[in-house]
Amino acid sequence: xxxxxxxxxxxxxxxxxxxxxxxxxxxxxxxxxxxxxxxxxxxxxxxxxxxxxxxxxxxxxxxxxxxxxxxxxxxxxxxxxxxxxxxxxxxxxxxxxxxxxxxxxxxxxxxxxxxxxxxxxxxxxxxxxxxxxxxxxxxxxxxxxxxxxxxxxxxxxxxxxxxxxxxxxxxxxxxxxxxxxxxxxxxxxxxxxxxxxxxxxxxxxxxxxxxxxxxxxxxxxxxxxxxxxxxxxxxxxxxxxxxxxxxxxxxxxxxxxx
Numbered sequence: 001x002x003x004x005x006x007x008x009x010x011x012x013x014x015x016x017x018x019x020x021x022x023x024x025x026x027x028x029x030x031x032x033x034x035x036x037x038x039x040x041x042x043x044x045x046x047x048x049x050x051x052x053x054x055x056x057x058x059x060x061x062x063x064x065x066x067x068x069x070x071x072x073x074x075x076x077x078x079x080x081x082x083x084x085x086x087x088x089x090x091x092x093x094x095x096x097x098x099x100x101x102x103x104x105x106x107x108x109x110x111x112x113x114x115x116x117x118x119x120x121x122x123x124x125x126x127x128x129x130x131x132x133x134x135x136x137x138x139x140x141x142x143x144x145x146x147x148x149x150x151x152x153x154x155x156x157x158x159x160x161x162x163x164x165x166x167x168x169x170x171x172x173x174x175x176x177x178x179x180x181x182x183x184x185x186x187x188x189x190x191x192x193x194x195x196x197x198x199x200x201x202x203x204x205x206x207x208x209x210x211x212x213x214x215x216x217x218x219x220x221x222x223x224x225x226x227x228x229x230x231x232x233x234x235x236x237x238x239x240x241x242x243x244x245x246x247x248x249x250x251x252x253x254x255x256x257x258x
Contacts, residue, residue: 008251009033009220013177014244015044020236023048031132032250033221038071039063040128056082062128064093069222070134072096076126078156089156097122101156116159116193124154130162133215133224141217142169146224147185158194162187167212172227178245182214182227208232220249 010032017025027044045057058080064073076091091101098121130151135141147166153159164185173179189205196202205211211231215224228241 008035009218009223009247009249011218011225011245011247013225013242013246015240016047016243017044017238017240019050019233019238024050025240029225031218031223031225033218033223034066036066037064038066038132040132042128054082056080060128062126064129069136071129071132071223073126073129076128076156078127091126091154091156093124093126096124098124098154101154103156107157110196112196112198114191114193114195114197116154120159120193121154124152124159127153127155131226133164135222135224137222141222141224142181142183142215144183146183146215152192159192160195161190161192163190164188164213170214172214172216174227174242174245176244176246178216178227178242178247180216182216183224184212184214187211187213204233216245217247219247 011030013029015027015029016023017027024046025044026047027042029040029042031040032038039062041059041061043057043059046054058078060076060078062073062076064071064075066072072095073093075093076089078089080087088104089102092099101121130153133146133149135143135146144166147164150161150163152161164187167184167186170182170184171180172182186209189208189211191197191202191206208231212229213226214228216227217224226240227245228239231238
């Protein structure tokens with residue numbers, strides 16, 4: 001990544017998930033981009049009609065450094081709870097390589113799962129950092145070139161590749177906060193390792209060509225984040241969209257003296 005002037009910004013957002021127009025989940029996402037570090041944390045759970053049938057919740061967080069404007073993750077944590085079952089995932093990274101990771105409780109070994117090799121754990125992003133799209137340079141942020149990107153991702157269980165491609169520009173509007181332009185990218189999913197090939201969801205996502213994400217900027221930075229994600233499914237269109245999107249540029253920190 002080319003180097004550039006350091007910037008600082010913060011996002012506090014609320015999202016709603018719907019399936020065929022019916023609310024099924026809600027969550028929040030907080031991101032802070034500093035001069036040389038960043039942090040992101042999200043949490044959410046089932047809502048609406050789905051909550052009456054299945055109680056589920058989850059959290060995720062990523063922290064790391066900013067090197068020549070690029071986000072370099074140090075650590076990722078995630079937890080999910082459904083009914084009486086809970087799971088925690090942690091990943092420690094250094095310069096894009098996985099140093100250590102674990103899942104608690106440890107899942108059973110499935111002989112049908114494609115093994116994850118050491119090579120699969122090099123040159124990767126964690127899932128949350130991978131969702132933060134950096135636009136290099138000093139020009140316009142929201143252009144077709146912003147979608148000419150991709151990422152190799154390791155989530156503690158599966159290694160996969162994501163590739164973006166430009167679709168269109170449009171205007172978006174949250175109920176609270178951001179109103180303005182967004183760049184809409186198609187996103188393509190390719191599993192690499194750690195997955196079970198015969199699972200229907202893997203087959204569906206691998207062949208889907210109509211998943212899209214609308215990205216908007218965090219003020220004061222060259223980072224774009226998802227405002228809306230659309231995934232057509234056999235049960236209707238799934239959508240995750242911001243209802244509140246409050247972003248602001250932060251003033252530079254004053255150096256502390258001892």
